[in-house]
Amino acid sequence: MTETTAVPQTTAGATATEAGAAPQDVTAAAHAIADRARAASRRLARANRAWKDRALLEIAESLVAKRDVVIAANRQDVEAGRRNGTSAALLDRLGLDAGRIDGLAAALRNLASLPDPVGKVERGQTLPNGLRLRQVHVPMGVVAAIYEARPNVTVDIAGLALKSGNAVILRGGSAAAGTNAALIGIIRDALDRVGLPADAVQTVDEYGREGAGVLMQARGRVDVLIPRGGRDLIQTVVNNAKVPVIETGEGNVHIFLVKSAGEEMAVDILPNAKTQRPSVCNTVETLLVHSEAQAAPAVLAALAAAGVRLHVDGRVAALLPEGAGGEPATDEDWGREYMDLDLAVGMVDSIDEAVTHIHRWTTGHTEAIITNDLANAEKFIAEIDSAAVVVNASTRFTDGGELGLGAEVGISTQKMHARGPMGLQELTTTKWIVQGDGQIRS
Amino acid sequence: MTETTAVPQTTAGATATEAGAAPQDVTAAAHAIADRARAASRRLARANRAWKDRALLEIAESLVAKRDVVIAANRQDVEAGRRNGTSAALLDRLGLDAGRIDGLAAALRNLASLPDPVGKVERGQTLPNGLRLRQVHVPMGVVAAIYEARPNVTVDIAGLALKSGNAVILRGGSAAAGTNAALIGIIRDALDRVGLPADAVQTVDEYGREGAGVLMQARGRVDVLIPRGGRDLIQTVVNNAKVPVIETGEGNVHIFLVKSAGEEMAVDILPNAKTQRPSVCNTVETLLVHSEAQAAPAVLAALAAAGVRLHVDGRVAALLPEGAGGEPATDEDWGREYMDLDLAVGMVDSIDEAVTHIHRWTTGHTEAIITNDLANAEKFIAEIDSAAVVVNASTRFTDGGELGLGAEVGISTQKMHARGPMGLQELTTTKWIVQGDGQIRS
Structure with a gap:
């Protein structure tokens, strides 16, 4: 990482x-x-x-x-x-x-x-x-x-x-x-x-x-x-640069909490994704909650209890527990990689709205969905165009060590050559070796 | 191609x-x-x-x-x-x-x-x-x-x-x-x-x-x-460009004819590599002959007979057959991608000298060796840093169709993302999909 x-x-x-x-x-x-x-x-x-x-x-x-x-x-x-x-x-x-x-x-x-x-x-x-x-x-x-x-x-x-x-x-x-x-x-x-x-x-x-x-x-x-x-x-x-560059590291990471998301899982994952190491690029920066997500109030309470400063839109504000603070979120919040104990929280009415929000604001690093609905999971995997797409786990796993690459050079947020965690192999190129016994082209 | x-x-x-x-x-x-x-x-x-x-x-x-x-x-x-x-x-x-x-x-x-x-x-x-x-x-x-x-x-x-x-x-x-x-x-x-x-x-x-x-x-x-x-x-x-670029196509391609090279193979390969389609990037542009290569005079004669204009160093000039022409080669010739029926020809006294010449002048597209000596072949494969290294075959094979890629986007001469013939796969990137059931990072 x-x-x-x-x-x-x-x-x-x-x-x-x-x-x-x-x-x-x-x-x-x-x-x-x-x-x-x-x-x-x-x-x-x-x-x-x-x-x-x-x-x-x-x-x-x-x-x-x-x-x-x-x-x-x-x-x-x-x-x-x-x-x-x-x-x-x-x-x-x-x-x-x-x-x-x-x-x-x-x-x-x-x-x-x-x-x-x-x-x-x-x-x-x-x-x-x-x-x-x-x-x-x-x-x-x-x-x-x-x-x-x-x-x-x-x-x-x-x-x-x-x-x-x-x-x-x-x-x-x-x-x-x-x-x-x-x-x-x-x-x-x-x-x-x-x-x-x-x-x-x-x-x-x-x-x-x-x-x-x-x-x-x-x-x-x-x-x-x-x-x-x-x-x-x-x-x-x-x-x-005029030499080839591998762009690494910027992560405006989203988690989308759908209607069907189980409360227990969501209450585990969100604080982990935000507070386990706030200064790194795979930490969540925006939570999107579906307007009918039952788990939302418990998740917000868990985040507030973990010391997370919440930047919320109007509809989310109404769900905040007593004393949880909550500043109004602006466009600056949606675009920001806090790298600190801050989290933007917005409400959406559909998975399409969540995908559109993410397409607009993401840096293409990691996005996650918390859901028990298969169609939602498949749609999120298919439509989110980021280096890592996570279903029902913490975004903190986008890491060369955690994903079994052994060592990590960085996390590429570009699409050329390497995307996501880069291991040793991404520091190599390839060579074609062609061996014959006199072949010519006809 | x-x-x-x-x-x-x-x-x-x-x-x-x-x-x-x-x-x-x-x-x-x-x-x-x-x-x-x-x-x-x-x-x-x-x-x-x-x-x-x-x-x-x-x-x-x-x-x-x-x-x-x-x-x-x-x-x-x-x-x-x-x-x-x-x-x-x-x-x-x-x-x-x-x-x-x-x-x-x-x-x-x-x-x-x-x-x-x-x-x-x-x-x-x-x-x-x-x-x-x-x-x-x-x-x-x-x-x-x-x-x-x-x-x-x-x-x-x-x-x-x-x-x-x-x-x-x-x-x-x-x-x-x-x-x-x-x-x-x-x-x-x-x-x-x-x-x-x-x-x-x-x-x-x-x-x-x-x-x-x-x-x-x-x-x-x-x-x-x-x-x-x-x-x-x-x-x-x-x-x-500030967007990622895949650099394609420039090929200052070399063939090295070693001492042990068989005359028949060399006389087949060289004219093919030069004249089969002179305007493309996998066509040979410089021939390096070992000073003790027995096959050299026959190869030069075959090239001249095929209508190739030879640009030669002093020692090669002495090997040219009657009426083969031959202009003196300059640094400009060593660096040039003629893309025409022209070929620079130089003489070297060792494989190390050939490798050094190639490192200096190549665009990193394709280089070939014609040899019957295993140690020479292995050394050439190991030390030449080009997209394709060919042993005993025409350089014209560096081509997506010929190498079995089905279709070709171009031939990359850079080391990032794609190197050598690019097929359809090189127009894709990858996405990591991570699926869990509530995993958090500890």
Whole structure:
């Protein structure tokens, strides 16, 4: 689950860049980094799983052994942030302690335990003319990542790229530059010790937002660019990039409570979907209740009891229990990803009205229906055009780990290449291998 | 096989646009078209295969029945082109006669005979907590296509989009506008007759290059944009689009003739790969010969005998047979997609040198090796990073039809989403469907 935040401006602004041209020396330096990444990617693409796993375990061990170095660098970043007036929430994301570093090492060991996505044969056949054909997964090549001041992402993305045979160029938020430099140094040393190219993991942090800008424009040098962070960061990248981008993470998630929905299930699911981890993208942001849904008052009471601030339309207001608060909902509420203990609640008179509302406001991440009616369930599945459509379960399951992908790169909200939770396979492309014995085309 | 051309300027210029903003009324009109396409796509996404196939057959029948209307419109476009000094090659691509129209109808009937890519379950499982999970292919939604003055593409793309459940917005070269209007009218009437939305097939032709520009910027309204045509058209789209693009078609294709290559096989493959259809993207453009390749003189003689103009480096020149011509090759030759009866020929002293040359100059489309040495074959397959890697066969097989995909949208030279020949499945995305009975996340 990629955690994103509703208040990323201070770091997003620091990592993103406008489309303006970078100075020539920055362009040349970033291109040189990309060219070294390309050379490293060619060596990494030929490394077998055992070798890549050895590197992941070596990095994990080294991170634990050098915890103090990382923590010292991180303390400087955090102190600088505090002096600059960075919010407590952002400082929390920036901070690393021994427990968090052990968590990063554990995630790398988990990556080592997963199957290699490279070499998997997607499909194949022998053609009538005797040509043997197979479509095989191969690494993308050079992956770039632009993200915020969250140093855990540095280790996370480097590990995912390595396991999938890709070289990676990182650009983290400036506020974490010291921590990232320490982490990247440890990773590169570990790669070198196991005989893999250190240049498989590089950073353009020293070139600031201009470096990020060069990456976004480096068509042919960067095969795919993954922005990870809040809405502003992702939109800046999507709007300025000329290299292929995978857009991740924005989730204006809906749950529709139909007439037939059982009260017990609804009272379980709604608070879970809203409060279990409010700051992430698969958290529900709008509840639509059918005007005849019997379960609605109990659900609203359960949400209020869980501390959820309800933003409601006029008809929902009449259902609120005593003392549940409830501000009037506006269009801004329907369009908003709160990422906090807020929830917009609206009433509809039919499933068609619910589908129309969702089509208008959704970001295409996850929508759920709570129903005991088969026709409603089938209609919702067929008509909702989002990466994940959930029936009678919490929206919090739209997550690579929960859906059995083993590891997660992010949650794609676009339709090209990857949609929904992206696992290691989504960091690969394919190659057609055609073997013959002299066939020509007639 | 998507045919592209080395001289597309006159039509590419007419279809492409610079990034400048379109007038407000054009923007509004093109957005309205996209919004109608979205509504139509929602209906089309729910149409089953039988219904879509009925539409394809109805369009095929109608095209044949109304051949005279199409030919009359086409004659006006061709005459206008002739008055404007359009080249004979471009006029040939623009022209439609009864035979070509019958060919288009036959291609639609073939599409109707192919399996539906929509609804295919990509993967699925029941999770330990009882959630039933499946990842299902669904249409992209709204596909846009920008192409040159080749009216056959209008019918081709409309059919592919329809079969894969997508609405399509077309922008063909202005020189074919009259023909395209006639074809689109026939298609829309046929859709209407079978009860599918006519707005599943629309055009922005009347808004010229400004309309094309709006499509390229319409993020959220257009799910994927496919440029089809020559290099200039594709680069203009890739550089200006903010919607996801699938880059197709450019092929600077190499064949490497190693020391061990058998003369008979090499003498068969090379002329086939160069002369069987020189104007298409899977035609070989550079031959690299190993300095000890015994077969080289016979291959060069066979190419010269087939009328191929050879552009050679100094060492190759010494191998040329009497009267074979042979101009000195420059860097421009190594980088060039001739799409004509020209071939660059260079000599290398090792497979590593060949791989390095290919990495430097390739567009990543198709490369082939001719060899009887297993280690060389394996090394070439592992180290060449192109959409298709061919051993001992003609490069002309990189084609959706030849590789058994049934129909071809284009040949992708990018790594995201689709790589190499794209079939109907590549016009779909996927949706995760998660069904539970009250599961919440702990």
